[in-house]
Amino acid sequence: MATFSKASFNAAAYLKFRPDYSPRLYSALFNYHRGQRDLAVDVGTGTCQVAKALAPLFGIVQATDPSETMVKSASTNVASNITVSVASAEQLPFPDTSADLVVSGQAAHWFELSKFYAEAYRLLKADVGTGPGQLxxxxxxxxxxxxxxxxxxxxxxxxxxxxxxxxxxxxxxxxxxxxxxxxxxxxxxxxxxxxxxxxxxxxxxxxxxxxxxxxxxxxxxxxxxxxxxxxxxxxxxxxxxxx
Structure with a gap:
């Protein structure tokens, strides 16, 4: 992760040449997701590729990355409902049970995985699949x-x-x-x-x-x-x- 954090890292090239995830992958993801779509959190967002795909489907997208270089580059060209901030995957600055979706696009290999999963669990709302009015x-x-x-x-x-x-x-x-x-x-x-x-x-x-x-x-x-x-x-x- 230190490489991405360097001021000399070419975040613009990263944004231009990194491949995007397939629409079919997002379709499969949303077939699995059955909760509300008020808030999504994209962890290790890089240049916000995943966050941008989530923006039309969620009220708010909180995109985080530990690299200030990445965040500075990403925050210049995003939808109005995306907020980009510097934060580690192991300590996310959001309240308990506030998120409907927590995702990470090919960044989890940089995380302390057990701490990240604990944070994701803390942030997520309970599964609404068995709540009132649900089938x-x-x-x-x-x-x-x-x-x-x-x-x-x-x-x-x-x-x-x-x-x-x-x-x-x-x-x-x-x-x-x-x-x-x-x-x-x-x-x-x-x-x-x-x-x-x-x-x-x-x-x-x-x-x-x-x-x-x-x-x-x-x-x-x-x-x-x-x-x-x-x-x-x-x-x-x-x-x-x-x-």
Missing amino acids: GPYWESGRQIVDDKYPGFEDVARAAGFKDVERWEYPAKGQMIEKNFSLNDFQQYLKTWSAYKTYGDRHPDQPDPVDVFIEDMAKREKVTDREEVWEVEWPGVVIIGRK
């Missing part, structure tokens, strides 16, 4: 197997005698499941979930959780035409073998 606890038990991408299934296949057993995971093998949806279509799709039906049966007097989610999504993504068609992808896994 997490209303899935049947088998759903967790799907969410965990069928863990151990290939071992069972091998034990049964199958050979050349492989696991293909999104996005490594490309698109797994896809459909073109308008936001209105997507709203109706969510209402086909078994957890939605179970929640409604148990809480008939509560606000419709899908309608609330769609309204929030439309606001955050600034969707004005709910019939505009979007390409939607789902993560998935394929387990194959030969006899």
